[in-house]
Amino acid sequence: MVRYITHLKDKIMSNIIKSISSESNIDDNKNSEFTLSENIAALIEIKNANITRLTQETTDITSALVNLKWMNRQDLHPWLVKEEIYGAVLAEIITRYPGLQHNISERLEQHYQRIKAEEAETLSITRSLADGCWQGSIL
Amino acid sequence: MLPDSFISKPSVSVGYGGTEKSISTNTVNDKLLVLEKKILSGRHYAGQSRNRLLEETDRHIKARLLCAIRIETLHNMIVELVNDEVINQQQLQELLNERTDFIIDKQQAIWLNQLTQEINGPLYYSFKG
Numbered sequence: 656m657v658r659y660i661t662h663l664k665d666k667i668m669s670n671i672i673k674s675i676s677s678e679s680n681i682d683d684n685k686n687s688e689f690t691l692s693e694n695i696a697a698l699i700e701i702k703n704a705n706i707t708r709l710t711q712e713t714t715d716i717t718s719a720l721v722n723l724k725w726m727n728r729q730d731l732h733p734w735l736v737k738e739e740i741y742g743a744v745l746a747e748i749i750t751r752y753p754g755l756q757h758n759i760s761e762r763l764e765q766h767y768q769r770i771k772a773e774e775a776e777t778l779s780i781t782r783s784l785a786d787g788c789w790q791g792s793i794l
Numbered sequence: 795m796l797p798d799s800f801i802s803k804p805s806v807s808v809g810y811g812g813t814e815k816s817i818s819t820n821t822v823n824d825k826l827l828v829l830e831k832k833i834l835s836g837r838h839y840a841g842q843s844r845n846r847l848l849e850e851t852d853r854h855i856k857a858r859l860l861c862a863i864r865i866e867t868l869h870n871m872i873v874e875l876v877n878d879e880v881i882n883q884q885q886l887q888e889l890l891n892e893r894t895d896f897i898i899d900k901q902q903a904i905w906l907n908q909l910t911q912e913i914n915g916p917l918y919y920s921f922k923g
Contacts, residue, residue, distance in 0.1 A: 698833040706835050709847040720846050727854040728908045734861045735904055736897060741868035742919030743893040748881055759871065760801060760921055766870045767800035768819065770863055775825040780862050789862060792869040794890055
């Protein structure tokens with residue numbers, strides 16, 4: 656619940672930032688830089704906490720690794736399922752309109768490059784995933 | 795931190811728009827590489843013995859991000875197709891319900907593949923010709 660509220664707050668904040676930043680490109684760049692440096696700081700903090708935690712582990716490293724892998728897979732699983740659903744939906748659309756296949760592949764690639772470039776500017780998705788509050792867009 | 799292109803097939807190349815485009819792709823990759831060095835712990839123990847727990851943590855951060863970016867890419871594309879009226883909202887909802895049921899049925903197989911890592915990448919969709 657607290658996470659959800661924090662997420663909502665973040666969302667509202669990011670919307671405010673977005674609406675402000677749409678006013679000019681200069682503001683946009685500044686905001687990206689600000690978001691990026693904030694996110695880097697938070698992610699480095701998480702990294703250091705991980706390093707402290709995982710290197711002080713006194714138990715058997717093999718069992719710690721098994722546990723960690725198990726936790727990580729459980730964490731990833733719902734996202735993989737979501738990806739498979741959206742992927743299957745798009746694949747079905749292509750099956751219905753085979754003429755659009757080439758066009759869709761190209762546009763898919765453009766979206767991917769754009770989102771990747773945005774991530775390189777801000778690390779926002781990496782950060783909210785690490786905080787456990789990433790929701791992803793919903794159809 | 796992220797692969798060069800969405801569709802993992804060299805012939806659907808990233809640089810089809812000419813050199814300008816691949817230069818910008820490289821800039822993005824360079825930026826990500828710099829960020830990766832900052833936020834992943836892999837290089838923390840440079841010269842010392844590997845820490846497999848930290849390696850697993852890094853691997854997970856990358857896998858999770860890739861999955862999230864793929865979701866966002868697919869979402870954007872599907873929304874665009876609705877806006878272009880290739881498919882209407884109602885058809886989309888029907889398709890979404892149907893495919894959700896299908897994938898939920900396959901959840902065990904997705905989980906199993908997470909354990910075995912037999913297939914690298916999505917199991918139930920592909921955009922290759």
